[in-house]
Every structure is written in structure tokens, then in C-alpha cells.
Amino acid sequence: MSAAFAAIWLPANPNAAISLAAGQILSALNFFFLARLVKLFTGSARMEDRGTAESMRGKGLLLGGAKLAVVYGGAFAVTRWRGIEYLPLMLGLSMPLLAIFLKSIMLALPAGAAKFSRRATSTASPSRSQAKLAASILLVGALTLPLALLGPARAFANDPPAAATAAEAGHADGSAAATTAEAGQGEAAHGEEGKGESGEAHLPNWITIANDYAPNNPVVHWMHENEFLVFAWLAGAIFLILVKVVMKRSAPVPGHLQNAIEWIVESMEDVCGGMLGKHLPKYFPFIMAIFFYILFMNLIGIIPGFKSSTSNVDVTLALALVTFLSVQVSGMINLGPLGYLDHLAGSPRDVIGFCMLPVMIPVHVLGELVKPVSLSCRLFGNIFGEDTLIVVFVGVAAFCLKASLLALAVPPMAGITALFMLLQTLTAIVQALIFSLLTTVYLYMMIPHESHAHEEGGHAH
Amino acid sequence: MNFAATLGLALPIGIGLAAIGSGIGLGFMGRGAMEAMGRQPEVLPKIQVAMIIGFGFIEALTIYAFVTMFILSGKIQ
Numbered sequence: 447m448s449a450a451f452a453a454i455w456l457p458a459n460p461n462a463a464i465s466l467a468a469g470q471i472l473s474a475l476n477f478f479f480l481a482r483l484v485k486l487f488t489g490s491a492r493m494e495d496r497g498t499a500e501s502m503r504g505k506g507l508l509l510g511g512a513k514l515a516v517v518y519g520g521a522f523a524v525t526r527w528r529g530i531e532y533l534p535l536m537l538g539l540s541m542p543l544l545a546i547f548l549k550s551i552m553l554a555l556p557a558g559a560a561k562f563s564r565r566a567t568s569t570a571s572p573s574r575s576q577a578k579l580a581a582s583i584l585l586v587g588a589l590t591l592p593l594a595l596l597g598p599a600r601a602f603a604n605d606p607p608a609a610a611t612a613a614e615a616g617h618a619d620g621s622a623a624a625t626t627a628e629a630g631q632g633e634a635a636h637g638e639e640g641k642g643e644s645g646e647a648h649l650p651n652w653i654t655i656a657n658d659y660a661p662n663n664p665v666v667h668w669m670h671e672n673e674f675l676v677f678a679w680l681a682g683a684i685f686l687i688l689v690k691v692v693m694k695r696s697a698p699v700p701g702h703l704q705n706a707i708e709w710i711v712e713s714m715e716d717v718c719g720g721m722l723g724k725h726l727p728k729y730f731p732f733i734m735a736i737f738f739y740i741l742f743m744n745l746i747g748i749i750p751g752f753k754s755s756t757s758n759v760d761v762t763l764a765l766a767l768v769t770f771l772s773v774q775v776s777g778m779i780n781l782g783p784l785g786y787l788d789h790l791a792g793s794p795r796d797v798i799g800f801c802m803l804p805v806m807i808p809v810h811v812l813g814e815l816v817k818p819v820s821l822s823c824r825l826f827g828n829i830f831g832e833d834t835l836i837v838v839f840v841g842v843a844a845f846c847l848k849a850s851l852l853a854l855a856v857p858p859m860a861g862i863t864a865l866f867m868l869l870q871t872l873t874a875i876v877q878a879l880i881f882s883l884l885t886t887v888y889l890y891m892m893i894p895h896e897s898h899a900h901e902e903g904g905h906a907h
Numbered sequence: 908m909n910f911a912a913t914l915g916l917a918l919p920i921g922i923g924l925a926a927i928g929s930g931i932g933l934g935f936m937g938r939g940a941m942e943a944m945g946r947q948p949e950v951l952p953k954i955q956v957a958m959i960i961g962f963g964f965i966e967a968l969t970i971y972a973f974v975t976m977f978i979l980s981g982k983i984q
Binding site for chain 1: 956959
């Protein structure tokens with residue numbers, strides 16, 4: 447994949463492409479030598495009879511010397527070359543690191559899941575979680591729809607007549623019309639603020655490369671304008687394919703992938719079930735769809751050449767508005783119109799409560815309105831912050847490379863970047879968890895509480 | 908002192924103050940959660956969930972400052 451990444455860039459920007467390839471090769475060589483060294487020494491510790499310690503030491507010195515010569519010499523030679531571009535080189539250096547890192551996550555996740563889910567799989571039948579996953583698929587489709595309509599609205603925000611047509615198209619759509627219209631308004635309001643942050647440095651991704659390659663192609667240009675939308679679709683598509691594969695190959699004894707997903711679904715079910723009680727089956731697919739969608743959108747940003755769509759306010763705002771509307775509508779359904787008004791008024795039960803009514807109603811309404819803002823800002827801020835952090839670190843490493851004497855500091859910098867990518871993974875998972883858990887909490891607030899208390903009593907048995 | 912200079916001084920200090928406040932809040936929260944977990948390990952999952960949600964709320968305050976910084980930082984010329 448990384449080779450193709452470099453190759454596509456070649457005609458448009460040859461220097462950058464060569465830098466990228468050089469970085470990849472150097473880093474891969476580095477890892478190759480490291481692996482050989484480690485294997486040599488651990489092997490010698492285990493099997494003394496294979497060779498004498500002296501020859502081992504000689505081999506180790508030889509390998510170490512070769513590594514130093516090839517890798518650092520190569521790095522030095524690359525920095526001597528005039529046409530070099532440093533950001534792509536750093537990206538290339540970090541790519542093999544990332545491949546190893548992602549592989550380790552892939553290995554660690556199912557292993558951990560297998561350990562944890564021994565207990566869970568014995569109690570829950572696989573078909574139940576599959577049904578939930580199927581429902582989640584449908585809901586992801588529903589979630590992507592407003593996003594899909596939101597993207598064009600963003601593109602047309604500068605052009606009022608076009609925006610009007612976009613809004614009309616949204617109304618014609620029917621099911622998602624309300625969401626889209628509101629999201630579009632939020633969009634228009636946000637349009638002016640968004641201008642300020644456009645000067646931010648970004649790592650190159652597939653779409654910017656394609657745009658370098660064919661700047662006049664309308665499709666590529668559209669994708670470049672709406673890259674967050676494209677990556678959001680991509681995340682949704684990956685999720686759909688993954689779940690489809692898992693469901694098709696579902697076995698009584700689950701494999702790695704199925705086990706991992708079932709573990710996630712079942713532990714989330716435990717957590718949400720504690721809050722929602724008997725209302726769980728109604729809302730669980732929605733919560734899980736949000737969780738997986740956000741999770742995949744967050745995690746996709748770690749792969750080089752891709753970008754988290756959640757590092758854009760528009761996307762998180764759309765997600766938060768979907769959550770907000772579903773919470774309000776479910777509140778009206780669950781509590782009834784009068785009960786909903788009662789909830790908004792803070793459930794007055796005595797004289798003092800009714801006297802406080804003019805104060806309490808605005809406070810509660812404001813409290814409801816702040817929820818989507820806080821949800822979207824939290825998700826956006828975290829993901830965007832992590833992304834910016836990594837861009838800054840890659841930039842620092844590139845600066846070290848530019849001052850060629852500091853070139854030896856580059857491999858540690860790449861390591862630090864990889865560490866921050868670990869942090870980014872953690873943030874991605876935790877933020878998806880927080881978003882879906884807060885959705886659960888908001889839904890729980892909209893459930894009639896006496897029935898919930900009863901259910902809690904039953905649940906404890 | 909003009910507007911840009913004021914903004915340039917105030918934004919980092921504001922983020923720092925927000926981070927200090929959030930740090931104190933997270934400290935209290937983590938301490939309470941850890942003590943509760945140590946006292947009653949059997950309700951550990953429930954405490955963890957509540958802790959993570961609380962962390963989300965507290966952390967959001969710093970994030971607000973962060974977002975505000977990004978909105979306003981374009982005005983420093």
C-alpha cells in the first residue's frame with residue numbers, strides 16, 4: 447500500500463514521492479536489522495550449543511555495524527540531497543512503525559477479548575448479538591444519510607442560491623429532512639467561524655495526493671472539498687463490510703474477529719443495560735451504531751494517508767444533532783407530551799416548585815440545548831487535538847532532519863510519534879465510548895423513573 | 908496594548924487555567940473512584956463507567972477552552 451502511495455505521488459511531485467519511498471525503505475531496513483539482532487541474541491541465550499559466544503558477539507557487532515552504516519548513513523545521504531522534502535520523508539519513516547503497531551493491536555484485541563469473553567459467551571447466544579449487529583447496520587446507513595446531505599451543504603455554504611437548492615433536496619428526502627435542515631442551519635452559522643482555522647498544517651492524505659495529481663478533475667476536486675465526508679463514508683463502509691463478513695462466517699465457536707466484536711457488543715450491553723433496563727432492546731442498536739461509527743471514524747485517522755472525519759466540527763455536530771433529536775423524540779414518546787413538558791419544567795410537585803417555574807423552564811431548555819454542543823465539541827476537540835499533536839511532532843522531526851547534524855535524533859522522534867499514536871488509539875476508543883455512554887445517559891433521563899426503579903430492583907436479582 | 912497582542916497573551920494563559928481546573932477536578936474524581944474501587948472491588952465495572960463519564964464531563968471544559976482558542980487564534984495577526 448505504501449509503495450502505491452509513493453508511486454501515485456510520483457508524477458505530480460517527484461521529490462516528495464522519492465523522499466517518502468526513501469523514508470519507508472530506511473525504516474524498514476532499520477526494523478529488519480533490529481529484528482535480526484534481537485533474534486541473534488535471544489537465540490544465543492537459549493541455545494548455547496549452536497555456536498560459541500565469541501562468534502555470536504562477532505556476528506552481533508557485524509550486524510550492528512551494518513545497521514548503523516546502512517540506516518544512519520542512508521539517512522545522512524538522504525539529508526545531503528538537495529531536492530528532499532522532509533514531511534513526506536518523516537511520513538515514510540513512520541509507516542513501517544505504524545504497520546507493526548497496527549498489527550500488534552489487531553493481535554492484542556482478539557486475544558484480550560478471548561480472555562474476557564469466556565464468561566460472556568457462555569451466557570449469551572451468538573444469534574442475539576448478531577441480530578443487534580444487523581440492526582446496527584441499518585442504523586449506520588441512516589446515520590450516514592444526514593452526513594451525506596450535510597457535506598454538500600457545507601460546500602455550498604458560500605453560495606446562497608446553491609445552498610437553497612441543497613436545502614430543498616434535503617426536504618425532498620423525507621425521513622432525514624428535519625435533521626438535515628437543522629444541521630444545515632448549524633452549518634451556515636458555523637461557516638464564518640470555520641474560516642479562522644484553515645491555516646492549520648495537515649499531513650498529506652490520499653485525497654490531497656490525488657488533488658496534486660489531477661487538480662482539474664471535478665470528481666477529485668469535489669472529494670478534496672469534502673474529504674471529511676469521503677472518509678466518513680469510508681469508515682461506514684469498512685464497518686459494514688466487517689460486520690457482514692463476521693455475520694456470514696458466524697460459528698458456534700467464534701473466531702478472532704467475531705469474538706472481538708461480540709465482546710465489545712456484549713460488554714456495552716452490560717453497561718447500557720444497567721442504565722436503560724427494559725428499554726434496552728429499543729435503544730441498543732442506535733447506541734451501538736453510534737459507537738462503532740465513531741470508533742471507525744476515529745481509528746481510520748491512524749492509518750497513514752487517511753484522516754479522521756471526526757476531527758471536523760461539522761461531522762461531530764451532525765452526529766450530536768442526530769443524538770439530540772432521537773433523545774428528544776424518544777422522550778416525547780416515553781413520557782407523553784404532558785410528561786415531557788413536566789420534565790422540561792423540572793417536575794414541580796409543590797407550591798415552591800410551581801413558583802420557580804419561570805426560572806426552571808429556561809434552565810432546563812438550555813440544558814437540553816447545550817447537550818449536542820458539548821457532545822460535538824468534546825469529540826471534535828479530542829480527536830483534532832490528537833491529530834494536531836502528531837502533525838506537530840512530525841514537523842519537529844522534519845525540522846531535526848533539516849538541520850542535518852540532528853539527523854540522528856530522527857529515529858527517536860519517530861518512536862515518540864508512534865507513542866502518541868498509541869495515545870491517539872486510546873483517545874479514539876475512549877471518546878467513542880464516552881459519546882455512546884452519554885447518549886445512553888441522556889436517553890435514561892428521558893425514561894419514566896418509577897418504572898426504571900422497579901426494573902432496577904428486578905435487574906439486581 | 909492592541910487587540911492581537913492581548914489575544915496572544917490571553918489565549919495560552921486561558922488554556923493553562925482551564926487545564927489546571929480540569930486537572931484538579933480529574934484528581935478529585937480519580938481519587939474518589941480509586942478509593943471506592945479499593946473499598947468495594949465487586950462494583951468495579953459500575954464505578955469505572957461512572958468514572959469515565961465523569962472524566963468526559965470534566966475534560967470537556969478544557970476542550971471548550973481549546974476550541975475557543977482555535978476559533979480565536981485566527982484573529983491574531
